[in-house]
Amino acid sequence: MPPTLKDVAERAGVSRAAVSRTFTDGASVSLKMRKKVEKAATELGYSPNALASSLTTGRTKLIGLVSNNFHNPIFLEVFDLFTRGLQERGLRPLLVNLSDETDPANSIRMLRQYSVDGVVVASSTLPPGFAKAFRDAGVPVVHSFGRYASSPEVHVVGIDNAECGRMAARELVRRGYRDVAFLGGPESATSTQDRFRGFMEELAQHSGISLRHSFAQAYSFNAGRAEMLARLKDTPAQAYFCGDDVLSIGALSAISDSGLKVPGDIGIIGLNDMEMAGWENINLTTIRQPISQIIDSSIELIVSMLENPERYPEARLFPCKVIERGTLRPVD
Amino acid sequence: MPPTLKDVAERAGVSRAAVSRTFTDGASVSLKMRKKVEKAATELGYSPNALASSLTTGRTKLIGLVSNNFHNPIFLEVFDLFTRGLQERGLRPLLVNLSDETDPANSIRMLRQYSVDGVVVASSTLPPGFAKAFRDAGVPVVHSFGRYASSPEVHVVGIDNAECGRMAARELVRRGYRDVAFLGGPESATSTQDRFRGFMEELAQHSGISLRHSFAQAYSFNAGRAEMLARLKDTPAQAYFCGDDVLSIGALSAISDSGLKVPGDIGIIGLNDMEMAGWENINLTTIRQPISQIIDSSIELIVSMLENPERYPEARLFPCKVIERGTLRPVD
DNA sequence: ACCCATTTTGCAACCGGTTGCAAAATGGAA
DNA sequence: TTCCATTTTGCAACCGGTTGCAAAATGGGT
Known part of the structure; x- marks a missing residue:
């Protein structure tokens, strides 16, 4: 339906090769030829078929x-x-x-x-x-x-997810938390594993710190909320390094529902710094990626x-x- | 580089047409032929080039x-x-x-x-x-x-965006709000215009209701927040129909920052019902799309x-x- | 005006498939 | 076994472009 190379060539009274050349840059075409072809092309509303050309060039873009x-x-x-x-x-x-x-x-x-x-x-x-x-x-x-x-x-x-884990650990230690926890994303995710590993490694360097951990089902608000609600059934840790920001926001919601205060009763640090983390009603401390x-x-x-x-x-x-x-x- | 129709045809000792036919359903191929071709194809790891075929079929999918x-x-x-x-x-x-x-x-x-x-x-x-x-x-x-x-x-x-506007208006009236406002998205967006029109139309049916309006720069948190902060400089309306949920959440943030309470001091109704609207720390009344x-x-x-x-x-x-x-x- | 090096152009084959058509194969009935 | 209707198969042209190669055109120098 749309015009093809052939249509343009016929209208301009030149070979198909000539038309092809005016549309591939770096090809040798005289100015006169180019004018003729471009005129015919615009009159017909022609634009080259990228897929057809990919056949010979081997590039589809x-x-x-x-x-x-x-x-x-x-x-x-x-x-x-x-x-x-x-x-x-x-x-x-x-x-x-x-x-x-x-x-x-x-x-x-x-x-x-x-x-x-x-x-x-x-x-x-x-x-x-x-x-x-x-x-x-x-x-x-x-x-x-x-x-x-x-x-x-x-x-x-x-x-470097492990380094992020260490970074979170250092930040919690620096703020004087002694009883901390990792609330990770799905255990099978490589990012979860690496963040956890780094977090543990760094904490092992400091004495007298107690560490627990658990994993949410997904990197999602609901999973984070559910997991934190479960944690809140017992005595929670002083601070949590959450797998990412959405998870953190879910956790925040669980905490505020249970009547506890952040950061007064529990501290949270996330990871990603997505746009929402900066929203004033969330205001999440996090690690920017x-x-x-x-x-x-x-x-x-x-x-x-x-x-x-x-x-x-x-x-x-x-x-x-x-x-x-x-x-x-x-x-x- | 990847094997082509021709490669498969040669290896199976059949014509290219035969190979093509075994890969287009509805074509007539004997079982014996099919077996032969499929064998050769899997041995070579062949899969047909969708773009090449689009050339003749006229469909790229x-x-x-x-x-x-x-x-x-x-x-x-x-x-x-x-x-x-x-x-x-x-x-x-x-x-x-x-x-x-x-x-x-x-x-x-x-x-x-x-x-x-x-x-x-x-x-x-x-x-x-x-x-x-x-x-x-x-x-x-x-x-x-x-x-x-x-x-x-x-x-x-x-x-029907206008109908949504009417729906929001009815809801606000039903809840006894008399001094209401439209806090829209960008004025140039068709959805904004239609929602506003419906909102006005419906309110015109009710007497003794005062209506104001303003528009945010974009359908975004920051725009909603900025616009609401501006509104809060004077006496705000009792309730706002916001252009959409992100805008609403921005507005909520502005309101809580200014020390006012929702819904005690100001009511908000959004539009979309995006996942976040249901998050417990947002809990936005909205219109579901x-x-x-x-x-x-x-x-x-x-x-x-x-x-x-x-x-x-x-x-x-x-x-x-x-x-x-x-x-x-x-x-x- | 002529020669030759350089550029421009067209021819034709090709990219990886599809498909109309006719020839070949199949298979059931007589 | 022979005949004929029905499938199955291959040939070759085509889809819309690109490109190596050789022929044609250009143009500068003498």
């Missing part, structure tokens, strides 16, 4: 954006930044919602059918093997918010892999920092 | 998902539902982030280059002309959360347009209802 985090508000920011960043570079995001799927086979097949030039896996809960499966299938891949590995097999861009840097860097990396698919895998970790708000008691 | 709402948490739910619904039907969402762009020309060109089979415009702020431009370009389109028109030029699926029905219906519509692109445009509006929580005072 399609990037698979794969995620399973469609319930955590911070991922709206993530999608916003990714789509804008990709668009700015002339790339198109083909979105894949994993829902509860953790087997990459389906997504790989699907994304290969559409010949995506590369894939960004955006998830803090999927294991490194997930992204690796793409690489093994010959698809350039970057795992954003993925698990750090000292000898990474795929590009990983994110934060530099989302936009992570995403810029991920895009830069996937773009560079389009030129050089064999690029040696690297881990890019960005520093986090504590954002002090109102849910931890002040230092004495 | 790509659906453009166009939105400018990447800051309203409710759109995370929207994206989740859309991507899942499309995937279930074997369609792939190609995401377009409009950011601040309101001219459809770019998106149309881009989506035509990728030969999308159809487009879903998911936005409550874009004017009907936006979606219409796609239709005029010959691309099947559905405008979800779009403006209702009695003689629609494109398919619109959403709610049946998101998942809207999206199911949108997908059903766009799918039906793939078969019949000339399908007569219709408006599908879903009823909303008031969800009573804790931000309006009880009926006397």
Whole structure:
């Protein structure tokens, strides 16, 4: 239905090759020819079919954006930044919602059918093997918010979750808490495991600190609330390092329902610093994850892999920092 | 690099047409042939190139998902539902982030280059002309959360925003508020205009009610908070119908900061019933928009347009209802 | 006006599939 | 076994572009 190369060529009275050349930059076309072709093209309202050309060039400019985090508000920011960043570079995001799927086979097949030039896996809960499966299938891949590995097999861009755990521990100790707890996300998520490990390691350096832990079912408000309600049945800890901000907000809600005060009775520190954490009626002390840097860097990396698919895998970790708000008691 | 039809044909010792047929259902292939081909295909790890086939079939199974709402948490739910619904039907969402762009020309060109089979415009702020431009370009389109028109030029699926305005008005009147206000989203958004119109219309039916109005810069927490802070400089109204839930939450934050109580001093009613509205520490009285029905219906519509692109445009509006929580005072 | 190096152009094959058509194979009935 | 209607298969053209190669055009120098 829409006009094709052939239509333009006929109308301009030139060869199809000539038309193709005026629309691929770097090709040799005389000014006269270009004028003629452009005239015919605009008259017909022609624009080249990207998919047809991908057949011969081997490039679709399609990037698979794969995620399973469609319930955590911070991922709206993530999608916003990714789509804008990709668009700015002339790339198109083909979105894949994993829902509860953790087997990459389906997504790989699907994304290969559409010949995506590369894939960004955006998830803090999927294991490194997930992204690796793409690489093994010959698809350039970057795992954003993925698990750090000292000898990474795929590009990983994110934060050092263990270091964040240590950071949270230091912050709680600095504020004089002695009886602390980790209220993590799902135990199977790599981010949960790493944050917990770091948290424990650091606390082990300090004497006389008691530590407990438990895990919520998901990184979600309801899961955080439910888990904290359960904790409140017994004597709760003095302060909790929660798996992330949504979880923290759920916990806050449980605490205020039970009549206790934050930070008076219980302290909370989260992780992410999503927009909502700064809302005045939440005012959560948390650890900021530099989302936009992570995403810029991920895009830069996937773009560079389009030129050089064999690029040696690297881990890019960005520093986090504590954002002090109102849910931890002040230092004495 | 990945194996092609030809590779499979050679390995199986059959024609390329035979291979093609075993992978298109409804085609005539003997069982013996099928076995042979499937064997060769799995040995090579072949899967057909969807883009190449789109060239002859004229179908890419790509659906453009166009939105400018990447800051309203409710759109995370929207994206989740859309991507899942499309995937279930074997369609792939190609995401377009409009950011601040309101001219459809770019998106149309881009989506035509990728030969999308159809487009879903998911936005409550874009004017009907936006979606219409796609239709005029010959691309099947559905405008979800779009403006209702009695003689629609494109398919619109959403709610009757004016009716929601009336509903909010009735609810406030029923609770005995006499001095009420509309705190809308951006004045240019069609949803804002319609909600305001309905709200006024209904209030005009009741005597002795005073109405004021103002508009926030965006459908966002900060905008709602800023706008409410401004209102609080003078004597505020008794109750506010806010443009949506995020705006409401911003307003709530401003109110509690100023030392006033909700619903004691000021009542708030929102619109959307996003997940957060039900969180116990927010507990917002609001009007529920049946998101998942809207999206199911949108997908059903766009799918039906793939078969019949000339399908007569219709408006599908879903009823909303008031969800009573804790931000309006009880009926006397 | 002529020659030659350089640019521009068109031809034709190709990318990875699909499909109308006719030839070949199948299989049931006589 | 033979015949004929029905499937199954392969050939070849096509979808909308790109690109190597050789022919044609250009233009500068003498």
